[in-house]
Amino acid sequence: MKLAECQVYGYDPSIGRPQxxxxxxxxxxxxxxxxESRRIPDQQIVDVNxxxxxxxxxxxxxxxxxxxxRLDEYFELGVDYETYGLK
Numbered sequence: 001m002k003l004a005e006c007q008v009y010g011y012d013p014s015i016g017r018p019q020x021x022x023x024x025x026x027x028x029x030x031x032x033x034x035x036e037s038r039r040i041p042d043q044q045i046v047d048v049n050x051x052x053x054x055x056x057x058x059x060x061x062x063x064x065x066x067x068x069x070r071l072d073e074y075f076e077l078g079v080d081y082e083t084y085g086l087k
Contacts, residue, residue, distance in 0.1 A: 010019045026045055029041075033046045034046075034049070034052060035051065035077045036064060036077070039070060039073060043057075044056070053079070053080065054079070054082070056080065056084065057081065058083075058084045060085075062083050073082065
């Protein structure tokens with residue numbers, strides 16, 4: 001995705017950058033790595049062992065039932081998560 005397209009859709013590719021540690025990767029729009037989940041988070045930080053450590057989601061309706069179910073699943077998997085509301 002080009003930066004101009006990201007700004008139109010409210011997606012910021014730099015959100016995950018300051019939070020990762022040496023040896024970790026920031027993936028976007030890929031299935032959660034190393035967990036039994038079919039979710040495809042907007043961004044995720046994958047640790048050196050190849051497992052998703054943290055998920056970052058941009059959500060237009062953060063109080064929706066769909067989003068709450070998604071956060072419950074991440075909680076059950078033991079994955080840290082953050083939600084950024086879109087304006």
